Amino acid sequence: xxxxxxxxxxxxxxxxxxxxxxxxxxxxxxxxxxxxxxxxxxxxxxxxxxxxxxxxxxxxxxxxxxxxxxxxxxxxxxxxxxxxxxxxxxxxxxxxxxxxxxxxxxxxxxxxxxxxxxxxxxxxxxxxxxxxxxxxxxxxxxxxxxxxxxxxxxxxxxxxxxxxxxxxxxxxxxxxxxxxxxxxxxxxxxxxxxxxxxxxxxxxxxxxxxxxxxxxxxxxxxxxxxxxxxxxxxxxxxxxxxxxxxxxxxxxxxxxxxxxxxxxxxxxxxxxxxxxxxxxxxxxxxxxxxxxxxxxxxxxxxxxxxxxxxxxxx
Amino acid sequence: xxxxxxxxxxxxxxxxxxxxxxxxxxxxxxxxxxxxxxxxxxxxxxxxxxxxxxxxxxxxxxxxxxxxxxxxxxxxxxxxxxxxxxxxxxxxxxxxxxxxxxxxxxxxxxxxxxxxxxxxxxxxxxxxxxxxxxxxxxxxxxxxxxxxxxxxxxxxxxxxxxxxxxxxxxxxxxxxxxxxxxxxxxxxxxxxxxxxxxxxxxxxxxxxxxxxxxxxxxxxxxxxxxxxxxxxxxxxxxxxxxxxxxxxxxxxxxxxxxxxxxxxxxxxxxxxxxx
Ligand SMILES: [Zn+2]
Ligand SMILES: [Zn+2]
Ligand SMILES: [Zn+2]
Numbered sequence: 001x002x003x004x005x006x007x008x009x010x011x012x013x014x015x016x017x018x019x020x021x022x023x024x025x026x027x028x029x030x031x032x033x034x035x036x037x038x039x040x041x042x043x044x045x046x047x048x049x050x051x052x053x054x055x056x057x058x059x060x061x062x063x064x065x066x067x068x069x070x071x072x073x074x075x076x077x078x079x080x081x082x083x084x085x086x087x088x089x090x091x092x093x094x095x096x097x098x099x100x101x102x103x104x105x106x107x108x109x110x111x112x113x114x115x116x117x118x119x120x121x122x123x124x125x126x127x128x129x130x131x132x133x134x135x136x137x138x139x140x141x142x143x144x145x146x147x148x149x150x151x152x153x154x155x156x157x158x159x160x161x162x163x164x165x166x167x168x169x170x171x172x173x174x175x176x177x178x179x180x181x182x183x184x185x186x187x188x189x190x191x192x193x194x195x196x197x198x199x200x201x202x203x204x205x206x207x208x209x210x211x212x213x214x215x216x217x218x219x220x221x222x223x224x225x226x227x228x229x230x231x232x233x234x235x236x237x238x239x240x241x242x243x244x245x246x247x248x249x250x251x252x253x254x255x256x257x258x259x260x261x262x263x264x265x266x267x268x269x270x271x272x273x274x275x276x277x278x279x280x281x282x283x284x285x286x287x288x289x290x291x292x293x294x295x296x297x298x299x300x301x302x303x304x305x306x307x308x309x310x311x312x313x314x
Numbered sequence: 315x316x317x318x319x320x321x322x323x324x325x326x327x328x329x330x331x332x333x334x335x336x337x338x339x340x341x342x343x344x345x346x347x348x349x350x351x352x353x354x355x356x357x358x359x360x361x362x363x364x365x366x367x368x369x370x371x372x373x374x375x376x377x378x379x380x381x382x383x384x385x386x387x388x389x390x391x392x393x394x395x396x397x398x399x400x401x402x403x404x405x406x407x408x409x410x411x412x413x414x415x416x417x418x419x420x421x422x423x424x425x426x427x428x429x430x431x432x433x434x435x436x437x438x439x440x441x442x443x444x445x446x447x448x449x450x451x452x453x454x455x456x457x458x459x460x461x462x463x464x465x466x467x468x469x470x471x472x473x474x475x476x477x478x479x480x481x482x483x484x485x486x487x488x489x490x491x492x493x494x495x496x497x498x499x500x501x502x503x504x505x506x507x508x509x510x511x512x513x514x515x516x517x518x519x520x521x522x523x524x525x526x527x528x529x530x531x532x533x534x535x536x537x538x539x540x541x542x543x544x545x546x547x548x549x550x551x552x553x554x555x556x557x558x559x560x561x562x563x564x565x566x567x568x569x570x571x572x573x574x575x576x577x578x579x580x581x582x583x584x585x586x587x588x589x
């Protein structure tokens with residue numbers, strides 16, 4: 001299979017001369033099988049570019065499985081601008097965690113509403129299905145077997161392990177590490193003391209993540225911060241490349257993709273981060289790749305999914 | 315009076331090498347009077363840069379006072395409110411003016427911070443003192459400026475167009491409006507009458523009004539018609555479509571210039587112009 005990165009940025013889009021090479025669109029990754037079936041993970045502004053790319057090539061826009069990690073703006077704001085949403089024959093199946101009593105359809109309606117977008121969900125031409133994701137309960141989407149697991153992020157988020165074409169990848173975004181604090185439903189001004197139950201829950205979260213990434217060919221991980229930045233904002237729900245390597249080391253993972261770059265990280269900073277962690281990864285036996293917009297990354301047997309290359313983003 | 319363009323894109327941001335000259339950030343403007351009085355228009359992603367720049371102007375130490383006029387609540391005009399750094403610093407005073415259908419702008423903006431979509435959970439968790447005002451048509455008391463608001467139809471949302479005067483100069487910001495098929499909205503023409511600078515959205519070619527119908531926003535010919543009818547001194551096109559590259563925007567500007575008896579420019583991110 002192949003992962004194509006349409007948006008790699010965290011928090012908010014960052015157009016401009018300093019982000020041209022790594023990209024300024026927010027989270028959106030396409031996973032494509034050898035035979036051309038695809039799923040899309042997260043609907044940041046990168047999704048709008050994927051929609052234009054599909055439209056330019058007049059590619060089949062029948063059914064789309066869209067898996068959401070959570071509904072923070074940087075993961076959903078591209079949805080109303082995704083061309084297939086406005087095509088009568090398109091069918092969008094949205095898979096997402098339901099973090100409270102609000103029904104999935106109503107959460108998405110609340111996002112794609114007239115007050116925020118020119119076309120609201122109920123006025124879109126495509127038909128929509130909503131599938132609740134339950135951490136630990138496997139499901140199929142397109143050509144892939146999906147295994148969702150819970151992450152440590154404000155108001156809840158899920159990651160996904162994706163198996164297909166005899167290869168595997170995992171999307172671990174957004175998440176804080178699993179030691180200092182436990183994200184729940186309330187707003188955190190800073191780290192709060194952990195109760196015994198909190199500590200146990202953190203251990204469980206970490207254990208289910210470690211289990212899910214066992215032997216993965218490629219793990220795409222929320223490595224938003226540098227170590228210094230994390231020290232200042234540990235309660236914002238994101239990790240560093242060190243957290244990711246720490247967790248993945250010894251789990252049979254072949255490759256780590258740094259993803260969800262902080263908006264203040266210029267191309268020059270990303271080059272430094274890339275060099276630093278490629279080196280650190282080498283020492284641990286993990287190939288480290290820094291995600292950039294347009295990157296098409298073969299996963300598993302390279303011979304069957306082609307070499308790494310860049311797709312021309314419209 | 316000066317205008318600085320922090321974001322000139324409409325709909326959603328345009329990131330990438332093809333959008334660098336005009337800029338890819340969504341709507342945000344800063345207006346500065348000769349007296350030093352300042353106001354901002356819209357909270358698109360361009361407002362992130364404005365917020366950072368303001369830290370050096372008192373907002374970094376909680377001594378900032380700012381009025382923000384919203385043209386409407388679509389995300390390309392509001393998305394950066396949770397990322398506008400001055401809202402996190404205690405002591406800053408920020409007044410936001412705008413209008414929505416049910417006269418509860420506060421409640422609509424609160425949805426931007428809802429825990430499903432934003433880790434801040436509520437405007438209550440912002441440390442600055444923020445007051446949200448629902449405007450009606452007519453003049454508004456804002457220090458250092460004479461401001462007039464007019465509510466207009468914009469898709470299923472309500473838009474507000476603004477006239478701002480200071481130092482004997484005037485600008486009109488008309489970027490969230492659906493003009494009737496019969497021609498420019500008379501009330502908007504009246505509001506923009508004779509201004510030194512008209513900022514009007516003109517995202518679409520005169521021939522692509524199917525885009526205008528789906529996404530809203532005006533064609534360049536509509537923008538020119540407003541400018542000519544209102545007798546403005548110059549027209550500046552803004553709210554560029556995210557699919558238009560720098561070269562597309564050059565062509566769109568040329569199309570507008572060919573149509574217009576009024577001088578036309580196209581807004582570029584990072585530019586400051588003297589009105
Ligand atoms: Zn995120
Ligand atoms: Zn998040
Ligand atoms: Zn709008």
